[in-house]
Amino acid sequence: MTSRTGRGILSAAILASALTLTACGSAEEADKEGGRGARGPAQVGFVTVQTTSVPVTVDLAGRVTAYQMSEVRPQVAGVIRRRFFTEGTIVRAGQTLYEIDPRVYRAAANEAQANLNSARANAEATRIRADRFRPLAEIEAVSAQDYTDAAAQANQAAAAVEQSRAQLETARVNLSFTRVPAPITGRIGRSLFTEGALVTVGQADPLTVIQRLDPIFVDIQQSSADLLALRRSLATGGVVPASAAVRLTLEDGSDYGQTGTVQFAEAMVDPATGTVTLRARFPNPQGILLPGMFVRAGFAQAIDQRAILVPQPALQRQPTGEASVFVVGPNNTAVRRQVVADRTQGGNWVVTRGLNPGDRVIVQGTANLRPGAQIRPVPASAPQRIAPPPAEGNGEGGAGSGNGAAAKAN
Template sequence: MLKLNVSKLSLLLLVTFAISACSDQTQSDIRPAQDIHVDTLSLSHTSLRLNTELPGRITAFNEAEVRPQITGIVKSRLYKQGSYVNEGDVLFQIDPTTYQSTVNSAQAELKKALASEQSTKKAYLRYQALMKKSLTSQELLDDAESNYLQAQAEVAIRQAELDYANIELSYTQIKAPISGYAGFSQVSEGSLLTSGQSNYLTTIIQTNNVYVDMQQSSVSLYKLRQEFTNVRGTHPTIPVTITLEDGTLYQHTGKLEFADTRADNSTGSVTLRAIIPNPDNSLLAGMYVRASISMPEQRDYLVVPQSVVVRSQSGLPSVFIVDQDNKIIKKSVELGSEVGNGWVVKTGLNVGDNVVVNNLNKLKNNQMVVVDSQAEQSGDTATADAHSISQG
């Protein structure tokens, strides 16, 4: 019986020692949660003159496709390809032999008709004189008058035929319809041309000014017009600058010429057209550029660094701010234009909000943090003439 009690006592002591050891180990594994340290940026207004930037394509100010108006063989090309031509300059010469012959024939027919007119006129005048002396009948006078009128009509017909023949003869000289730079010739000497053919002979492009065609949403266009109307009046001039594909800023500033009268049914976008000076002919039709429409004046905006913006799985942006109690508050924001390395915040934040700038992946809403430093935002966050994010 004594041996049994000793065994129970030994077992009880062993269990107690094991529990005590486990308890000590558990206590050693539990450590106090570490505080999260953050830095903040106190928001203030930044004065900016924003731009709306859109992709655009250069279009010729005026372009003409030169086509023949008669059928014939090309005798010669009289312009230098790629050179500047004036309106009315002869570009191609069609063999005029057949058309000159038609003119000669029409001239002969006209002379014949004129001779007949003179003869019938004299007869008519004689019968008028005889009628006054009652030496002829009214019937003969009427016949003479009728012959004279028919001869006049014949002269008009022959004159019209001669005019038409001269017009066709003039078409043997294919002239420049506008002034500008003539392109490559699509035909050579000896080629047969036909009246009304679909293939053009060459093109002429006016490049002193060029168009820039852009796409803009109808809502954004309405807001843009309101911005300028409120500042400059009913018919404001909206300046437009362009940037070339390599990032070079084009030296001449243009203006917004007009917007299409209808929005696209599928996209709701409207085509805008700006006119840009091109005195050096450096802008070519078909080039792609970035067009920038500057707002009419500088205004105050809230700008946050792009690095402080976090996005949800659906892409919605938000930022963390710290309140007066050092508690984290996650705020959804609506972002506007991209300015340098920052975003313009349309809604969601206010002046004086302390935006967290680091340790964003460790933060949760309503979490307590330790603020290590608090910086004041300066105007250097963005430039005074900032570009907006590209649209389209």
């Protein structure tokens, strides 16, 4: 009884092993027939790149500066009697802003006028005397020395007239300085002195400040290293200067709306910051930009005529920061190519080195791609047709159709 049981167990084990081998063989055959065992090269999408002209754009910090600014200061000493403007309004060039007590300066002008009249009278008398001595000296009725002295006195009197005239002009100018005018047209600030305040020539504080805000300047700071690299690029060729408009981003992140142009670049580097100042001019009709505001300025400094645009999904970054892309190599193999791409434009990386016109850059199917792998390249975003597998002759193909669908590219 025991021996029969042992032989039964052995027979059952042999039968189970045979069934397992049969099942494995059937599964392998099913995989081959269903296409899972040998799917072939991976399909990837590529784009053919060409050189194009790409602006070399920069985004730099800037500070708003008034187009014109004038500190109104007194040119004579005295007490302010009246103020003729409203703080914060627009004033015109030549408009009277303050009046300084003019009485002392008017008296000085009157005195100078009197001195001039006296000098003129004396000059007239000495001239007549010299004219009378001339014929008398010729007939030796008077000595030649007397005539010479009379002529010298006449010349001195004439010089005194000119001196008095200059003193009168000075007195009149000082009198005119008692009415303080606006040097420029612009928006005037608060008055730092009121009526009754004593002002002097050369004082530290101005009476007020006038600023012209339309148009307005923005001083942009760029590092000298970046500017040097740009000039080298312009010298080597392939990069040409650009005169693109400058756009501003305000402190709240909004776009200013108006565009400006770069006027000039300073001819010196700030030793404290290592930057060069670029000045841009902007219209400011609404007065949004105010002196002292910080802004971001974006503009194109040059046009790179040999750049290549590559879609961003195609570029990969190594842990070291190096950039690379996969290109379609000989015999449809994936080749990794090191590139230089330090900026973007829209949805593309701007590649300046590492690619050649006509290269086929892989932009789709790069997730598990390895260098040297066999690939089946198709144009990027090519439409695909999903076709069912061929029907099996035993009539049971319907049951296995869910595992055998194959995608075929047009």
